[in-house]
Every structure is written in C-alpha cells, then in structure tokens.
Amino acid sequence: MSQSLTDLPLVTVQKTEKKSQESYRVYIETFGCQMNEYDTELVRSLLKSRGFGFTDHGEQADVVLLNTCAIRENAHNRVYAHLADYKALRSQRGLVIGVLGCMAQNLKKDLFDSQSMIDVLVGPDAYRRLPDLLLQAIEARTRGLAVDLSEYETYEEILPVRGGGVNAWIAVMRGCDNFCTFCVVPYTRGRERSRNPQGILIEAQQLAEQGYKQITLLGQNVNSYRYQDWDFAKLLLSVAEVPGIERVRFTSPHPKDFPPALLDAVAEHPKVCNHIHLPAQSGNDRILQLMGRCYSRKEYLELVEAIRRRGDIALSTDIICGFCSETEEEYQDTIRLMQEVEFQSAFIFKYSERKNTIAGRKHPDDVPESIKSERVGRLIEWQRDVSARKNQALIGQSVKVLVEGDAKKSKNQWMGHTESNTTVVWNKADRLVKPGDLVSITVEDGSASTLYGSPTSS
Numbered sequence: 001m002s003q004s005l006t007d008l009p010l011v012t013v014q015k016t017e018k019k020s021q022e023s024y025r026v027y028i029e030t031f032g033c034q035m036n037e038y039d040t041e042l043v044r045s046l047l048k049s050r051g052f053g054f055t056d057h058g059e060q061a062d063v064v065l066l067n068t069c070a071i072r073e074n075a076h077n078r079v080y081a082h083l084a085d086y087k088a089l090r091s092q093r094g095l096v097i098g099v100l101g102c103m104a105q106n107l108k109k110d111l112f113d114s115q116s117m118i119d120v121l122v123g124p125d126a127y128r129r130l131p132d133l134l135l136q137a138i139e140a141r142t143r144g145l146a147v148d149l150s151e152y153e154t155y156e157e158i159l160p161v162r163g164g165g166v167n168a169w170i171a172v173m174r175g176c177d178n179f180c181t182f183c184v185v186p187y188t189r190g191r192e193r194s195r196n197p198q199g200i201l202i203e204a205q206q207l208a209e210q211g212y213k214q215i216t217l218l219g220q221n222v223n224s225y226r227y228q229d230w231d232f233a234k235l236l237l238s239v240a241e242v243p244g245i246e247r248v249r250f251t252s253p254h255p256k257d258f259p260p261a262l263l264d265a266v267a268e269h270p271k272v273c274n275h276i277h278l279p280a281q282s283g284n285d286r287i288l289q290l291m292g293r294c295y296s297r298k299e300y301l302e303l304v305e306a307i308r309r310r311g312d313i314a315l316s317t318d319i320i321c322g323f324c325s326e327t328e329e330e331y332q333d334t335i336r337l338m339q340e341v342e343f344q345s346a347f348i349f350k351y352s353e354r355k356n357t358i359a360g361r362k363h364p365d366d367v368p369e370s371i372k373s374e375r376v377g378r379l380i381e382w383q384r385d386v387s388a389r390k391n392q393a394l395i396g397q398s399v400k401v402l403v404e405g406d407a408k409k410s411k412n413q414w415m416g417h418t419e420s421n422t423t424v425v426w427n428k429a430d431r432l433v434k435p436g437d438l439v440s441i442t443v444e445d446g447s448a449s450t451l452y453g454s455p456t457s458s
C-alpha cells in the first residue's frame, strides 16, 4: 500500500534534486536484538544490489533508516527521540526517513499517521519492497507503507552485507508461534518458518572462506527449527562440521524445545560452545502460566538438572520483574529459582506492556513502576555478586579464548570470549596473535562481567 502525500498531514519538504541512484547515500541505525542486526545486514544487501550507497553519518545521508525494536518501552522512546533529531534535516533538504522492523510492524498506521515525517514504513517481512519505496520517496516525494506479514519469507537467497570481523550471524528461522502473553514478536514477525538447511550450510561455508571463525545461529525461537527431516540439533552439528568454523552458538531458544539430542550436541561437539541461554522469565508457576510460557518451575529446574548432568555447560537467562499482578511472594520465587540455578549471567528487565499483546489486552499492568524498579535492582545486585564469584573462581585456571579484536578501553589489550561467553581482556604481548586465533589465557582476576589474565605459558 502506498499513499500520496496529499492524503496525509501537510509537511514542508524542499524539492529533491534528482540524482543518479548510485549517489543516494543511506544511513542505518539499528535498535534491539541480534535478529535486528542481521536484518540490517539483509537490508544493506537489498539496497546495495539496487545501487544505493552508504554513509556512517546521518547528517550526510539522503536516506536515514531506523531499524526498530518493539520489545520494550525504552526502545520505542529512543526511536521517537532519533526521529525528532532528523526533523530539521527533512524539512531543510528533503532527507527521506524510513522506519523498519518490529515497531514499524506493530504500530503501522498509528506511527505513519502520527509521525508525518516518516516517508517509508516497512515491516520485517517486506524488506524486498524497500528499494522501490525509497526511490519513490526520494524522487516523487511519495510516502510508502509495506507491512504485510508472510508465511514463507526467509530471504533465502539474500546474502547479508556483513561488517567483517570474527563473528557472523545466520538467521535459520523467522517468526514465532509461542505467543508468550507479554511478547509482541508473533505479531511483528509472524508465524515460524525455517530455512532450507542446504542454504544455511552454503552460507556457513562462504563465511568460513571469508575468514569468519564463529557463527551464531539466530531465530526468535531458534530450537524449534524444523525443515523436512532436519531438526535444530542436526542443523547445529552440521554447521559445526564446516571446515574453518571454530565455534558455533545459538540464540534465543525456548526451554520447551530441548530434546536430548540437542543437549548431547552442546555437551559433546567440541565446536558447539558449552553455553545455553535459557530464558526463565519467572520462577513462579502462576506467573509462568499467566505469561503463557508452557513450562512450570519444576519442569524448568528439571531441564537445568538435565543440562548439568551432561557436564560443564554455562547457563544464562532472561527475567521479567513486575509482570501483571506479580506479588512480592511470587517475585521471591524468582529469587529462589536464581539462587538455586546460579546463572553465569542474566538479563533482568521490568515488565513493560506492549500494544497488541495478549497481556496488553487481558491483564492490567498493575505493579507500580517503583516496585518493578526495586525488584529489578535487587535481582541485578544479587546476580552481579554471583557472576563475580563465578569469575573469581576461575583465577589460576587456563581458559580458551577466541581473539576478537582490540579491547574497548585500550588498543594495547586484546578482547575475546570464552566458550561460556564471558569477556576476557589481556595485554598484547605476542605479536603473532591476531583476531580469529584461539588462545589460552590464564585468569588472574575477574569482575562480574570480565576476566583479566595473560597468555598461558606452555
């Protein structure tokens, strides 16, 4: 669907001088999860194949695209703030503004109507239409909207334009059928559909040839991957067998889809990292049921037990505090679950109601903000102590680290991650070391988030 500017609220736009397509420069900002980062790489590929160029500076661009997230309120607010930043450029020199991704899909016409400065609004299943809509917006000042969901779109043959480095993502499936009551993803990214494994393996081989060492398999519900007789465990093991790839990770899985074969793959294949992100969300059965998570506290803890029985596999999690009607006693169940499991790390958030979700329609968001914040604060503090303790317990041990690049704080230090996904920083001493190498580091100190050490002497 596209609309003429005359149908919409009046805005002042200077007439755009027509340039050759090659000279249209696009600046893309990405918000939210790794799937969105991957989608930005797909969008770059689609635009590049139609001759668009790119810039790293919004003020030099002809087109600014915001690839948005709808999971939390904070992400929405950041997008509105960025839109306001570009308002003057749009009226002064006809900058074209596009909003992509989950927020575009979830708020659709509301966003398009209320934010008259948005020229193009495109949801996650409609990126193939983006180049044409942008050209119409640049050359004919026509606003365009493409928010149809697809049961089939996996962007199968589109090779993402990646930024280089050691790590690459491959989306193996899109969408989600789980309908957790707090989550907007089933509405913004549609039904689950998995990619052909042959295409995924070819992409993994190409990445290895380009020098990438670590692949993270992505999906909203990655372990529900299924394509004919391929399940996720078979796919994971096949990617791990690609010559040149040293490590394989996956995110985000759902606790209900962990058959023994998948646990075996993580525990036994030397290139599948011994780390599982296992979103718990809550430790209380009534809240888990209200969230529509399809497992009880007991079932979750049994899965943790089954993982632990297979060996030294690090666990991380996601927790939501202050979900609709959560009492202090129910929150205490979450604390007790975290005490029982002792995760390596945890992402802990306040519940924020999302438009169009089941919880948004059926359950009042009735826990006061101050109580949500206080519950989040208590858990973060507790988790920080656990993470620090676990990291300090590694002092004196040697850990295998994939070298990724310079440390954030100093070019004189390297940064990489352990198999369990903990950041490691150490001084550059050996001139032969380079990004992509697997090195042994003896741990000398540890904070809640980082290990510090030096190369293990052989």
Ligand code: SF4
Pocket: 176, 177, 178, 179, 180, 183, 184, 185, 186, 220, 221, 254
């Ligand atoms: S599994 Fe639940 S939380 Fe995860 S994307 Fe699907 S609906 Fe959202």
